[in-house]
Amino acid sequence: MSDNRRLRIAVQKSGRLSKDSIELLKAIGIKLNIRDRLLIAHSTNEDIDLLRVRDDDIPGLVMDGVVDMGFIGENELGEKMLERKAAGKVAEYEVMRRLDYGGCRLSIAVPNEASYTGVQSLEGKRVATTYPFLLERYFKEQNVNAQAVMLTGSVEVAPRAGVAEGICDLVSTGATLEANGLIEKDVIFRSKAVLIKRTGQFSEEKEALIDRLVPRIDGVMQAKE
Ligand code: ATP
Ligand code: ZN
Numbered sequence: 001m002s003d004n005r006r007l008r009i010a011v012q013k014s015g016r017l018s019k020d021s022i023e024l025l026k027a028i029g030i031k032l033n034i035r036d037r038l039l040i041a042h043s044t045n046e047d048i049d050l051l052r053v054r055d056d057d058i059p060g061l062v063m064d065g066v067v068d069m070g071f072i073g074e075n076e077l078g079e080k081m082l083e084r085k086a087a088g089k090v091a092e093y094e095v096m097r098r099l100d101y102g103g104c105r106l107s108i109a110v111p112n113e114a115s116y117t118g119v120q121s122l123e124g125k126r127v128a129t130t131y132p133f134l135l136e137r138y139f140k141e142q143n144v145n146a147q148a149v150m151l152t153g154s155v156e157v158a159p160r161a162g163v164a165e166g167i168c169d170l171v172s173t174g175a176t177l178e179a180n181g182l183i184e185k186d187v188i189f190r191s192k193a194v195l196i197k198r199t200g201q202f203s204e205e206k207e208a209l210i211d212r213l214v215p216r217i218d219g220v221m222q223a224k225e
Contacts, residue, residue, distance in 0.1 A: 010070035028216035082133035102193030128158035
């Protein structure tokens with residue numbers, strides 16, 4: 001790591017986790033000067049730098065030790081952990097806190113008219129998803145031979161396009177599924193945002209800073225309850 005003095009925290013640059021993650025950092029007293037185009041944001045009152053990146057990059061940045069901590073959805077974290085394990089890469093991290101935002105579920109959905117009596121109905125079929133490792137783990141647990149087809153976007157149109165017989169995607173309200181003539185059938189993973197920390201040694205200063213910040217997160221979450 002180039003600068004071992006300042007604590008590096010990765011947050012999603014823009015998306016569903018950005019606002020809540022930044023608000024949480026501000027609520028625990030970290031003053032931030034965020035300029036929209038910049039990758040790095042420096043805190044003006046603590047030895048902290050924020051790295052603003054795509055959420056997909058955050059698990060790897062933490063597991064490679066490029067940043068010290070990160071705010072990430074458990075879905076993305078779980079997927080990247082399985083992917084790295086499969087590739088023989090280090091897949092270690094510590095979950096510091098499970099947070100009270102970013103709630104969603106990863107669900108299997110099929111076209112309204114499809115006959116579906118359980119995940120066994122997908123035997124021999126293709127299921128489009130952005131989370132092939134989580135989905136394949138689920139198929140294995142359920143003893144189903146189905147194929148996860150990786151799509152990074154437009155997952156919900158895959159059945160109509162004839163690319164897959166079902167999908168496995170993140171759902172919060174179900175409106176997107178409904179708009180695409182799909183019906184949610186099985187929840188395979190329930191996710192929230194978490195704060196994770198890299199493994200390995202930390203300088204005394206960083207350790208002390210983390211010990212000071214994390215209890216404040218508990219305080220902010222308790223106050224909201
Ligand atoms: P990026 O450009 O950073 O890759 P993205 O499009 O992958 O962004 P978002 O849609 O912003 O990601 O979602 C980020 C995370 O927010 C998800 O991985 C998930 O943990 C959480 N989330 C909460 N609710 C939802 C939802 N309804 N749909 C999708 N993700 C949700
Ligand atoms: Zn993403």
